[in-house]
Amino acid sequence: xxxxxxxxGGLVQPxxxxxxxxxxxxxxxxxYGMNWIRQAPGKGLEWVASISSSSSYIYYADTVKGRFxxxxxxxxxxxxxxxxxxxxxxxxxxxxxxxxxxxxxxMVTVSS
Amino acid sequence: DIQMTQSPSVLSASVGDRVxxxxxxxxxINKYLNWYQQKLGEAPKLLIYNTNNLQTGIPSRFxxxxxxxxxxxTISSLQPEDVATYFCFQHNSWPYTFGAGTKLELK
Numbered sequence: 001x002x003x004x005x006x007x008x009g010g011l012v013q014p015x016x017x018x019x020x021x022x023x024x025x026x027x028x029x030x031x032y033g034m035n036w037i038r039q040a041p042g043k044g045l046e047w048v049a050s051i052s053s054s055s056s057y058i059y060y061a062d063t064v065k066g067r068f069x070x071x072x073x074x075x076x077x078x079x080x081x082x083x084x085x086x087x088x089x090x091x092x093x094x095x096x097x098x099x100x101x102x103x104x105x106x107m108v109t110v111s112s
Numbered sequence: 113d114i115q116m117t118q119s120p121s122v123l124s125a126s127v128g129d130r131v132x133x134x135x136x137x138x139x140x141i142n143k144y145l146n147w148y149q150q151k152l153g154e155a156p157k158l159l160i161y162n163t164n165n166l167q168t169g170i171p172s173r174f175x176x177x178x179x180x181x182x183x184x185x186t187i188s189s190l191q192p193e194d195v196a197t198y199f200c201f202q203h204n205s206w207p208y209t210f211g212a213g214t215k216l217e218l219k
Contacts, residue, residue, distance in 0.1 A: 035208075044199065044211075044212045044213050045148075045150075045156065045199055045201075045210040045213075046210065047209060047210065050206070059206040059207065059208075060207075062113075062207065095155060095156075099146060099158065099161065100158045101158075102155040102156055102157075103155065104155050105155060
């Protein structure tokens with residue numbers, strides 16, 4: 001069974017950093033491109049970043065480019081999202097996802 | 113960036129109705145269009161990938177069609193458990209983009 005389990009969320013002050021993790025199981029992680037997608041409270045879905053299976057290709061939404069870094073460790077079956085210079089508008093539920101399977105999400109709240 | 117416009121934003125229908133949800137891209141997305149269903153408090157679930165391919169385990173009352181810039185999700189006979197918000201998603205080119213969603217309610 002495919003499972004994606006996010007962790008690392010929480011309450012953080014504006015301007016600070018946070019690193020999210022996503023532990024994958026039930027499939028060969030190193031064969032798949034992965035994504036981070038977020039959803040602000042009561043709002044729609046926003047694609048944040050993608051990384052190819054071997055980390056050769058990485059793409060970001062303009063809203064996070066230069067502040068967020070997506071990475072992966074295929075030996076640990078783990079996807080990461082390093083978030084810096086956080087803003088209140090980054091407050092959202094962050095999902096780790098293949099296109100066909102999503103985790104349950106981890107909440108990030110940016111507030112003083 | 114490719115903009116995805118969904119219509120209507122809210123749809124009220126009765127059990128058994130045939131329901132059609134629309135998604136229009138601002139440019140050709142070559143059928144790289146997925147549909148997701150999100151129920152309240154849950155993660156999105158993939159229904160249809162690449163325009164018209166039914167994801168494993170999804171009931172056959174769901175179907176997708178389209179090409180170029182115009183895409184449609186159809187529910188042939190609405191069931192109570194279909195109450196949800198539906199999002200289209202283009203993965204033809206980066207940045208990937210979602211539509212704003214159609215909220216499907218029971219009349």
